[in-house]
Amino acid sequence: MEQYFHSVRIDRESCTGRMACMKVCPTQAMRVRQGKAEILEDRCIDCGECARACPHNAIIPQTSSFTDFSRFKYIIALPSPVLYGQFRKDILPGTILAGLRKIGFDDACDVASATEAVSIAVDEYLSTYRGPLPLLSPFCPTIVRLIQARYSNLIDLLIPIDSPMEIAAREVRNKKTKELGLRREEIGIIYLTPCPAKMVAIKYPPRKRASHIDGAIAISDIYYPLVSAIADMNNELREEQELVRGIGLSWPVLGGQVSSLLAESCLAVGGLSDVERMLEEIENGKLGDIQYVDCHACPQGCCGGSLTVDNAYVTRSKILGLVARLGSTPCQDRERIRELYQKNYFSLPGKIPSRPFAPLDKDIAKAIEKRKRIQETYETLPQINCGACGAPTCLSFAEDMVLERAACEDCVVLTARQACTRASAPSALSTNLQGVTGGSQLAKDQKL
Amino acid sequence: MSEEPLFVQRFEVGGRDFVSAGKASTTIKAILREIGVHPAVIRRAAIACYEAEMNVVLYARKGTMELRVTPKDIRITVEDEGDGIADVELAMQEGYSTAPDEIREMGFGAGMGLPNIKKNADTFTIGSVVGKGTTLEIVIRP
Numbered sequence: 001m002e003q004y005f006h007s008v009r010i011d012r013e014s015c016t017g018r019m020a021c022m023k024v025c026p027t028q029a030m031r032v033r034q035g036k037a038e039i040l041e042d043r044c045i046d047c048g049e050c051a052r053a054c055p056h057n058a059i060i061p062q063t064s065s066f067t068d069f070s071r072f073k074y075i076i077a078l079p080s081p082v083l084y085g086q087f088r089k090d091i092l093p094g095t096i097l098a099g100l101r102k103i104g105f106d107d108a109c110d111v112a113s114a115t116e117a118v119s120i121a122v123d124e125y126l127s128t129y130r131g132p133l134p135l136l137s138p139f140c141p142t143i144v145r146l147i148q149a150r151y152s153n154l155i156d157l158l159i160p161i162d163s164p165m166e167i168a169a170r171e172v173r174n175k176k177t178k179e180l181g182l183r184r185e186e187i188g189i190i191y192l193t194p195c196p197a198k199m200v201a202i203k204y205p206p207r208k209r210a211s212h213i214d215g216a217i218a219i220s221d222i223y224y225p226l227v228s229a230i231a232d233m234n235n236e237l238r239e240e241q242e243l244v245r246g247i248g249l250s251w252p253v254l255g256g257q258v259s260s261l262l263a264e265s266c267l268a269v270g271g272l273s274d275v276e277r278m279l280e281e282i283e284n285g286k287l288g289d290i291q292y293v294d295c296h297a298c299p300q301g302c303c304g305g306s307l308t309v310d311n312a313y314v315t316r317s318k319i320l321g322l323v324a325r326l327g328s329t330p331c332q333d334r335e336r337i338r339e340l341y342q343k344n345y346f347s348l349p350g351k352i353p354s355r356p357f358a359p360l361d362k363d364i365a366k367a368i369e370k371r372k373r374i375q376e377t378y379e380t381l382p383q384i385n386c387g388a389c390g391a392p393t394c395l396s397f398a399e400d401m402v403l404e405r406a407a408c409e410d411c412v413v414l415t416a417r418q419a420c421t422r423a424s425a426p427s428a429l430s431t432n433l434q435g436v437t438g439g440s441q442l443a444k445d446q447k448l
Numbered sequence: 449m450s451e452e453p454l455f456v457q458r459f460e461v462g463g464r465d466f467v468s469a470g471k472a473s474t475t476i477k478a479i480l481r482e483i484g485v486h487p488a489v490i491r492r493a494a495i496a497c498y499e500a501e502m503n504v505v506l507y508a509r510k511g512t513m514e515l516r517v518t519p520k521d522i523r524i525t526v527e528d529e530g531d532g533i534a535d536v537e538l539a540m541q542e543g544y545s546t547a548p549d550e551i552r553e554m555g556f557g558a559g560m561g562l563p564n565i566k567k568n569a570d571t572f573t574i575g576s577v578v579g580k581g582t583t584l585e586i587v588i589r590p
Binding site for chain 1: 455456457470483494518519564
């Protein structure tokens, strides 16, 4: 049985079984049993929507905390460029990096410059690739997981280019090891993440190659100390020359990655339902005239990640403001990046394995039989997807029944209907509920 | 010997219903995934289903798709009520299409639908009666 590490964990103490998580889960991976939420491990794609929806904060992102890094001699913060859009407009990236150094990191390094380099590498890949199109962006870990699970035919379309956070981490570790005379393992590199899925990408990279990053702290966890540190900073520190620049700053917004490319026929898609529609079309052999599709689980791209603080739309406008101010000056020499690209500096070897959701049965004959029983069971259910049984839809409830994870009596509608039959009194239910439970049909049947 | 396991489901497809177009194929694909059919086989089935479904949407008044899955094969029968195809042999040729301009405008009607189904199917039979409709039977074996 494959083991899964997930971006979120349910705190059973705090869970009150309100089912908000179950209703938003895009892969129907949530169930509520005996009043507590549970995750069907093989189906979770780490999008974090459940944590966002939970009214009691009972779904906890599995990010790191500061104390997890006490084993390192030197700790470097690597903030996702999303962080740059979380502050007032006049607070520029250089100031934010200085603020991180004030709150306890030994150093803080910009990722936008590595992002620009990766953007050039993506362009190189696209311009030399001769194979089926469109290619897919590999940078949203939830999308990669979705493709591994449901669209394994599209795995080879994910381009084998490493992510900006990994490139930045590798470069800064090499640099600091030399500068400080420390061993590589004495330096801790911490990504400041806008979403919990990055933690999975760091701990279990899909190509099973060790990450250059040692952990990830949620942007929301460092935000308040950082805001006050910045507020306390004197102007001298603040007016340090702004070194962060380049088109990499645009990546946090949906469409930013695509706009940073030279390639012309590219597009960006945000939000899991729209992404799924797009992947379906690609699987049906459509969209072959498009070169590259950048898919994100979050509708606004990374700036709408569940571990950010500011409103996604406000962040978007601030990021676009930064791009207008600092984005047009390149921070990388395209020729140098091309040379590095030729030396496979950005490439990721190894294949991404397919990781499908568990089939109904390993034996295909039994699986067919089970699917048939699921359909038959489903036909007897009210098909209103009320969720009261603890499964998100009547179809998933039927599946749970056939797989013996749920019992027929868990359906409150059927149970109410039966209670009325026994009492021979459908009028025990309100007229409205008679409609819902099929009680009016019951009344007719009884007259016959 | 017990009866061979068989899963059957029928789908209605509406002519010119572009809002729902592709939904039957998407559902069929999901069912095959749940059963645990190999992804490469699902891909062939999905493309064949999608092309067949789009043919109903684009050219017929209405139609049905029936999916039958056994351990040995996946069988998709598509029956539509429509104008039918006058020359089936010609319709099977790559690039041949009777699609009017508006369908071509939408990116369909390149004359690849039926050849594409044939390419992805292990067995493909087609029958058509002008003025009545067309019947396809697609068989895909793992």
